[in-house]
Amino acid sequence: MTLHPLKTLLLAGAMLLPALTAQAEPLSAEEELILLFEMEEGYYQARSEAVLDESITEESLGELALHPDWRVRSQAAILLSWRQQPELASAVYEAQSVPGREGRIHRFMVDAFREPGASPAILERMLHAPDSDVVKAALAHSLVGLSESWGEDMIGILGAARSEKLAVAAIAAFRWAEPVAGLAGLRIALERPEAKLRETAASVAAWRADGLELAAELRVALNDSDSPTRAMAARALGYLHDVEGAAALLPILDDPSADVRLHALRSLDRVAPELAARELETSRLAGEVDERVLRVQSRIRSR
C-alpha cells in the first residue's frame, strides 16, 4: 500500500513539528567563550560582535577572566582588552616584527608590547591572525614576563598550538617560567607524541635551576625512540648534576647516535667521574670514531 504524496508530507510534518518548534538549550557564558576561542573561520567577525554586545557586561567578563579554564579566561580577557584598551589592542594587531640577525628569529620592538595590558591582544593575534610561524613564535616570546600568569598561558598555548614552531617557542619559554608552570609545562612537553617537542623539553629542562625536579622524567627520556631527545636528556642530567641517575646513563654510552654517546659520557663524567673512567676501560666503548667523543675519552683517561 502506498500513501498518497500529500498524506506523506503531512505525516512527516506532524512528526517533525515538535522537534522544530522545541527551543535549543542556551549556551552558558563559558561555553560561548570557548566556542569563540576555538573558532577558526569567522573568528574576528564574531569577536567584534561580542565586543559590541552589551548583554555581555564587563563585570561578567571580569569574573570570567578568572575562570579555571584557560580558554574561558583568555577569551574573556581578550574581549575586555578590546573594550577597555582598543588602541593598545589595535597597536598589537598591526605591529610589524623585526627580524634578528638570524632571520628566522623575530622580535617585536614596539612600545605597545611592553604594556602589561597587551597580553590578551598578543595571545589573540598569536592564536588567530594569519601570521607566519616565525611571527607567532615572536608573539609567544613577547608574553614572557608581561603578566603574572604568563607561565600558565604558555601551557595553554602549548596545548592550542597548531604549528610545531609555535609549540617549540612555548616550550622554550618554560625556561624562565615560575616553578609550577615551568615544571608542569616541561612535563607535558616530555610526554608529547612529537619527537621535536620532547627533544626541546629535554634541552630546556637542563637550564632550569630546579630542573632536577624533572630527573625521573629525564631518565625515562634516555630510552626515547628519538635520538636527539635521548641526547638532550643525557645532557640535562649532567648539567643538573643528577648523581642518583648515573646508572641510567650507562646503557647509552654505546648508543648508535654519536650525540647521545657524547652527552652520556660527558654527563657520567660530571656526576660520577670514577664510574666514567672505569667504563672507558670496557671493551664496548673501544672503537669509538666520533672526534668529539674521542676528545672526551682522552680527557678522562689523562686525569
Place this chain on the structure above:
Amino acid sequence: MIRVTRLGLLSLFVLPLVLGCSNRGGGNGSEPDILIVGHEAYGSVDLSEEPGIVGVPNMDDDNENGSTDWDEEEPFEGDDELVELFVTTPTGPLTESESIRLTIGGEASEVRVYDGSTIVLGEVEGPNLIEYTFDAERDPELPFLVEFRSSLSRASVRATLLDRDDEEVATHRVPLTGAPFLLNHHLQQTEMTWVVSVNFGSSGNNDQMVETYENVLGDQFEAVYGPNYGSDVWIQDEFQFGHYTAPGHRYDLVIDSIRDRGLDPWAEDTLEGDNFGVGVWGEGETVMSLDSFGNLEVSPPVTVDGVEYPFGRIYYGEGYSSGRRMVEELRDFLDEQVVQKPFDVDTGWLCVGHIDEYTTFVPDPTAPKGFRFVYAGIDEAWDAMADLDDGFQLGMYGRSPPYQGHGMPTVGSMRNNNALIAHNEDIKEDVLDPVLERFKSKLGLTEEDIVYMPSLFEEVTGCGDAALIPGMANLIVANREDATDIFLADPFFRSETTSYDGQGSDPMIAAVEAMMPSHIDFHFVDDWDVYHMGLGEVHCGTNMTRSPRDNWWEVAGHLLLEEEE
C-alpha cells in the same frame, strides 16, 4: 778613398735594409731583440714572470648605457679598464723584411687585445683570434690595449720577431692576468664607515653608538637612515667590500649578499657608479644565515708553511654537522681567489653561525706578526669576574628574557649557574679548542699571536648558541693615519644600564683594555637592545671601505704559480 768609404758606410746601413739583414741576434749583447712592455708603473719588473701584465676586469659600465663594458667589444672614450701593451724591438726598428707575430695562449676567451679599435687577439663572436701579424708599417709608438673579462683571467701573449722567411729570430712571452678580487682586512686604512640609525622607542635605539662613531670618525662616518631600509641594521651582513687593482687602475666591487633583506638596495642607491660595482653570487631561494657577510672575513698578511700570503687569507664559517653552508656559487668564486686562499671553520654550533661572532684580528705593531688574533676566551670571562661578589649587580643582564635581558641580575646568578658553566665547558672542548688549532694551522699562528676575549655563550633553544656577554670579539677596527680606533660592545658588567655611566669601573672593560694592544683607542658602545638582544653585535651592525695596500702583481705572483701546481 772617400768615395769608397762612403760606399762602405752606405753598405753598412743601406744594404742591410735592402737585403733584409739586421743587427739582431743580440746587437750589443745586452738587449733583447723583442720585448713586450707595459705601464711605466711596472718599472724594471720582469713581465715574463707571473702575473705579467695585469688589468682590472672590465665589468663596469663606464658609458652608462646599461651594458657591461666587456660586452661592448670595442674600446670607447672613457673605458678606463683597458691596459696598454707595447711590443718593442730594442735592437732596432723593424725592417721592411721583418714582421712580428703575436699569439695568444691560455684562456683566450678571457681576454681581448685591441689594435686601435679592432680586436686582434682573444675573444670574439665565433672562434677566438689566436694569431696576429704586423710589420714595419705599424707605428711602434702605438700601444695595444688589453681587456680582461673577469677576476684572474689567465692568458698570455707571445711576440715573435720573424725574418723575411718567417723564421723566428727572437721571442718574448708575457702572461696576461686579470686582477684578483681582494677583500679587506683589519690592518688596512679606513676610508668610509656606515651604521644604520634606528629608534624603536622604548624598545631601544642605537643613538649612543651612532653618536660615538660620529664623534670619533667625523666625515669618515655616515649614518644610514634606518626606516628607508626596513630598519635592517645588519649592514655588515648584506655587503662585502673588495677591490681590483692594476697599475693606474682601481675598481671597487661590493658583493651583495643573497640575504636580500631591507638593506638590499642600499649599495645600488648609494655606491654603484663609476668604478664601483655591485655583484651577486647565488640565488635568494637557497639563502641561509651563513650567506651573510659577518660570516666572511680576511686575516692580515700571514706566512703559512713557508708560503707568503701578502693580502692575508679569506676564512668563513661552514655549518659542518648542522648542514648549513654558504651558497655554492659564492664559495666557488672565493675558492678561485688564490691570492687570499680561503679556508672554512666550524660555525654550525652558533644560532646565527657567523665567524665574526668569536674571531677577529686587530693591528698591533708590537706583535711579532704586526697583529693579534682575537679569539673567544671562556676562562678569561670567568677570570674577569673572579674578584666580584655574588651579589654584584648586573643591571642589563637582569632584564626580562628573552628579548630585553638574560634573567641574570647578579654575578652570582651567572657564576653559580651550573648549566651555563657546563655548557661553556662543552663549547670550549667541542669547538673552540679544535677550531683554534685549525686557525693556527691555516694561518701559521702561535699562542703568542693570540689574545682571548672574555666570552660566554648561552643556548637559544632550537637554534644554537649566542653571546651571553655582548660579543666583544665582534668588533670593528678603524685605522687612520694617526690613530687606530676599535668599536666594540659595551659588556655592561655593572649595575648601570647606559654606556654613559660606569664604564670606568666595569671589570670586564678593564680586563679587555689590559689584554689588548695599548696603542688602540677603545670605544665600548651600547649595542644591547638593537644588536645584542637581536643576536648580533657591533661588527654585525657596521660596514667599512678600506684602502688597498701594496701592489699584488709585485708581491703575490707566486701564489698564482702555487695554484697551478
